[in-house]
Amino acid sequence: MELVFTKVETEEVANLAQLASEIWYEYFVSIISKEQIDYMVEKFQSTNAITEQIQNQGYEYYFMNMSGKNIGYLGVKQEEGKLFLSKFYILKEHRGRGYASRAMEFLVDICQKRRLSTIWLTVNRYNDATIAVYEKKGFRTVRTQVADIGNGFVMDDYIMEKEIDLNEK
Numbered sequence: 296m297e298l299v300f301t302k303v304e305t306e307e308v309a310n311l312a313q314l315a316s317e318i319w320y321e322y323f324v325s326i327i328s329k330e331q332i333d334y335m336v337e338k339f340q341s342t343n344a345i346t347e348q349i350q351n352q353g354y355e356y357y358f359m360n361m362s363g364k365n366i367g368y369l370g371v372k373q374e375e376g377k378l379f380l381s382k383f384y385i386l387k388e389h390r391g392r393g394y395a396s397r398a399m400e401f402l403v404d405i406c407q408k409r410r411l412s413t414i415w416l417t418v419n420r421y422n423d424a425t426i427a428v429y430e431k432k433g434f435r436t437v438r439t440q441v442a443d444i445g446n447g448f449v450m451d452d453y454i455m456e457k458e459i460d461l462n463e464k
């Protein structure tokens with residue numbers, strides 16, 4: 296079975312928002328409060344928020360599709376010489392099977408084609424399992440960041456970076 300990456304078009308954003316909500320409530324419940332998840336899902340992953348990100352803020356979203364089912368998604372933003380990996384989420388029952396490694400190859404390929412020498416991301420400081428995945432895939436922590444996201448909530452993150460070898464192919 297093949298994992299494919301398909302760019303999310305405007306008419307699919309509602310499906311993406313549904314997938315995002317399912318994963319965020321399942322996963323973040325052990326890391327952040329239910330109130331903060333409510334707030335973040337609405338602010339960052341609602342249909343309106345994602346549509347705005349795609350149409351006006353330079354974000355691109357991709358479904359990870361396996362045999363016709365969307366099992367995860369990626370959100371990226373191209374910056375000056377860098378790729379910001381903004382979202383990276385896989386449904387619980389599909390984790391641990393190497394699909395994130397496949398997604399990393401997809402991202403490295405984007406970087407090589409567009410001549411972007413770094414992928415960077417933010418990850419919650421208490422999200423240990425995911426930090427371990429990023430370290431395994433060649434990211435290193437460059438600094439910590441506390442971002443005020445409004446309504447009394449903060450995001451307590453590490454910023455991690457991975458260098459991309461642009462001479463590979």
Ligand SMILES: CC(C)(COP(=O)(O)OP(=O)(O)OC[C@H]1O[C@@H](n2cnc3c(N)ncnc32)[C@H](O)[C@@H]1OP(=O)(O)O)[C@@H](O)C(=O)NCCC(=O)NCCS
Binds near residue numbers: 427
């Ligand atoms: C983070 C996430 C996308 C990773 O996907 P995954 O399916 O679990 O990862 P994979 O099975 O593809 O594993 C990726 C690599 O990390 C390694 N790995 C997985 N768990 C690991 C751990 N705890 N410690 C060290 N390495 C680990 C795997 O061996 C694999 O390495 P390899 O292919 O180079 O041998 C997924 O777990 C997820 O959606 N998590 C919840 C949401 C989340 O935290 N998203 C990121 C927000 S910043």
